[in-house]
Amino acid sequence: MKVGGIFGITALIVLIYLWEWPKLKKNGRKIIVVFFTLITIGWVLAILLVLFPNMPGPSQLIDFIFKPIGRYWEIS
Amino acid sequence: MIEKGKISPFQMALIIYAVVVGTAILYIPFITAQHAKRDLWLSPIWAALSGFLIVFIITKLYKLYPKKTLVEYSELILGRTLGKIIGFIFLFFLLYDTAIAFREYGEFVESAFLHKTPLVVVTGGIALTCAFAVHGGIEVLGRCAIIFLPIVLVLYLIIYLFLIPDLNVKNIFPIMEYGWIPSIKGSLAPHAWLSQFSLLSFLLPFLSDETKGMKWSILSVSVSVMTMVYINLGNIFLFGGIITSTQFPVFQAARYISIGSIFEHVESIVIAVWVLGGFVQLSAFFYMLVLGTSQWLKLHSHKPIILPFGFLIILFSVWSASSFQEMIRSMGTTTPFYFITIQLLIPMLLLFVAVIREKLRKA
Numbered sequence: 001m002k003v004g005g006i007f008g009i010t011a012l013i014v015l016i017y018l019w020e021w022p023k024l025k026k027n028g029r030k031i032i033v034v035f036f037t038l039i040t041i042g043w044v045l046a047i048l049l050v051l052f053p054n055m056p057g058p059s060q061l062i063d064f065i066f067k068p069i070g071r072y073w074e075i076s
Numbered sequence: 077m078i079e080k081g082k083i084s085p086f087q088m089a090l091i092i093y094a095v096v097v098g099t100a101i102l103y104i105p106f107i108t109a110q111h112a113k114r115d116l117w118l119s120p121i122w123a124a125l126s127g128f129l130i131v132f133i134i135t136k137l138y139k140l141y142p143k144k145t146l147v148e149y150s151e152l153i154l155g156r157t158l159g160k161i162i163g164f165i166f167l168f169f170l171l172y173d174t175a176i177a178f179r180e181y182g183e184f185v186e187s188a189f190l191h192k193t194p195l196v197v198v199t200g201g202i203a204l205t206c207a208f209a210v211h212g213g214i215e216v217l218g219r220c221a222i223i224f225l226p227i228v229l230v231l232y233l234i235i236y237l238f239l240i241p242d243l244n245v246k247n248i249f250p251i252m253e254y255g256w257i258p259s260i261k262g263s264l265a266p267h268a269w270l271s272q273f274s275l276l277s278f279l280l281p282f283l284s285d286e287t288k289g290m291k292w293s294i295l296s297v298s299v300s301v302m303t304m305v306y307i308n309l310g311n312i313f314l315f316g317g318i319i320t321s322t323q324f325p326v327f328q329a330a331r332y333i334s335i336g337s338i339f340e341h342v343e344s345i346v347i348a349v350w351v352l353g354g355f356v357q358l359s360a361f362f363y364m365l366v367l368g369t370s371q372w373l374k375l376h377s378h379k380p381i382i383l384p385f386g387f388l389i390i391l392f393s394v395w396s397a398s399s400f401q402e403m404i405r406s407m408g409t410t411t412p413f414y415f416i417t418i419q420l421l422i423p424m425l426l427l428f429v430a431v432i433r434e435k436l437r438k439a
Contacts, residue, residue: 004369016383024380031375038384045391055396059406062414070410073111073264 005050013031077312078370078378079214087218087281087289089296090225091360096300098357099180100269101232101307101326107408109319112262115252116312116319119259120304123266126420127297129256130273133423135290138280146277147368155187159252162422163372169418171385172370173272175392176403178202181354182393183400186325201395202351202358203214203386209359210366210382213284217363221356228353231346232303233324238342239334243313266304267435268412273297274419275418278364312332321403362389 016039024032047053063070083091108119134146146166151159162358182199190198209216236243252259276293283289311325314332322328332347333339366385370378397403 012387016387020383027143027377027380030373031184031377031380034375035372035384038381039389042384042387045388045395049391049395052339054398055395058168058392059396059411062407063410066410066417067274069413073261073409 002050006047009043009046009050013039077267078376079282079367081213081282082284083214083217083218083279083282085292087221088276088283088289089292089299090221091279091356092273092276092293093296093300094221094225094228094353094356095275095360096269096272098353099177100300100304101268102180102184103324104241104265104269104304104406104407105308105311105319105325106323107265107404108262108313110262110408111264112259113253113320114248114250114312114317115259116262117248117305117308118252118299119263120266120270120308122260123270123304124297124301126350126416127270127295127301129272130271130420130423131290131293131297133420133427134274134280135293136274136425137423138277140288140434142283142286145275145281145368146274146426147371149430150422150426153426153433160372162426163368166422167368167372168419169414170275170361170365171388171392172396173415174358174365175389175396177358177361177397178389179277179393179403180357181351182241183403184324184327185347185351187324187400188343196390196394199390202355203362205355205388206359206362207382207386209355210363211379214279214363217349217356217359220359224352224356228349229303231349235333235346236306236314236329238316238335239310239329242332243310244316244373245313247312247314247316248309253385263340264412268415268419270297270300271416271419274423275360275364277423278367281352286326308384365379365389380391 020035024035103329105116109116112119137149144152147163149165150162153159154162178199179195180194181202185198186193186195186237209220265344273293273296280286280289307326311319311322315322315325315330319325327343327346328344333342362382362385366378366382369381369385370377375381392395397406
């Protein structure tokens with residue numbers, strides 16, 4: 001199941017790459033760097049999410065920061 | 077300038093209306109009802125304060141820095157490094173906000189129709205469609221809004237008109253049974269939603285007629301608040317006390333519609349039309365995110381990063397909450413403060429610094 005997930009994600013990333021590459025080449029170096037950074041972040045994050053579905057994320061950070069005020073809105 | 081398209085002030089008002097109201101009536105009434113109970117309909121009126129305040133701040137900032145978006149002028153106001161940091165915080169928030177909106181629609185469609193489909197397939201499908209609209213640029217968004225939004229608006233209106241025989245106006249009493257506090261407490265989530273008018277900052281530079289920007293923004297806030305009040309009143313008339321346990325009240329209301337027992341199962345039409353509004357909303361979010369990022373990085377074109385961002389949005393929509401219950405809990409407690417901090421306090425801070433700068437420059 002997990003291997004399938006990783007395989008699927010990689011396939012999707014490759015598809016995005018193949019789709020954008022012909023247009024990317026014309027757009028200069030900077031955009032290529034940004035594009036690859038973005039898809040690498042996406043790829044790593046996707047695989048991490050497949051392997052550890054309960055990984056703490058931004059929501060936990062928000063919960064942590066705003067807990068002191070948010071407490072008063074908790075439904076008892 | 078990356079984007080060359082222009083939109084009319086009316087189109088801008090419709091886009092921002094879709095951005096705010098599309099999800100504000102999906103399950104926000106449920107969250108509001110937890111605190112406000114029968115005073116549910118009062119909460120959006122308190123929240124209107126946030127809406128008007130943020131429109132005032134954003135238009136003021138826009139007058140000081142014409143033709144610039146929030147990401148661009150934060151750099152001019154606070155200097156390069158600090159401005160970039162603020163820009164990043166805002167963009168990260170936008171990514172999170174977009175992801176949440178995708179998740180909401182995904183959960184909604186799944187719980188209403190596609191019970192066995194994995195969430196990612198639903199959100200991924202929407203993201204792919206939106207990517208086409210984003211690729212078309214701001215003009216496509218404006219035209220989508222002008223075609224789809226009137227249909228959606230009429231839908232919001234007629235759901236409760238069809239239900240008039242079932243509405244019980246007495247459900248609204250007693251008004252303010254426990255004083256002001258419950259309705260103000262319940263207004264937290266509507267406050268957060270109306271503070272999304274800060275995203276106007278990404279639309280104002282594309283107006284064809286800038287003098288009318290402020291007028292239409294104010295109008296858009298008013299209509300949003302009125303829609304929320306109308307929907308909440310309809311809900312309280314229809315459901316009464318059980319409103320506190322109805323997750324998607326408007327959808328539940330649509331299920332009740334039955335006219336002469338030939339006109340039934342209207343909810344399927346409701347969802348289809350709702351997703352139209354959702355399409356405009358999600359594309360607008362997606363567009364602002366992509367545009368903001370390319371301005372932040374000073375790229376020449378925003379088109380190549382659309383698909384990678386679509387992928388990231390889907391990941392964040394999965395990552396942002398482990399379950400829908402979890403999401404509703406955080407939406408009722410901590411997440412609104414995140415919304416308000418980023419969308420109200422940051423523009424306020426920017427305006428404060430900008431005004432001081434202006435004064436110093438003139439002195």
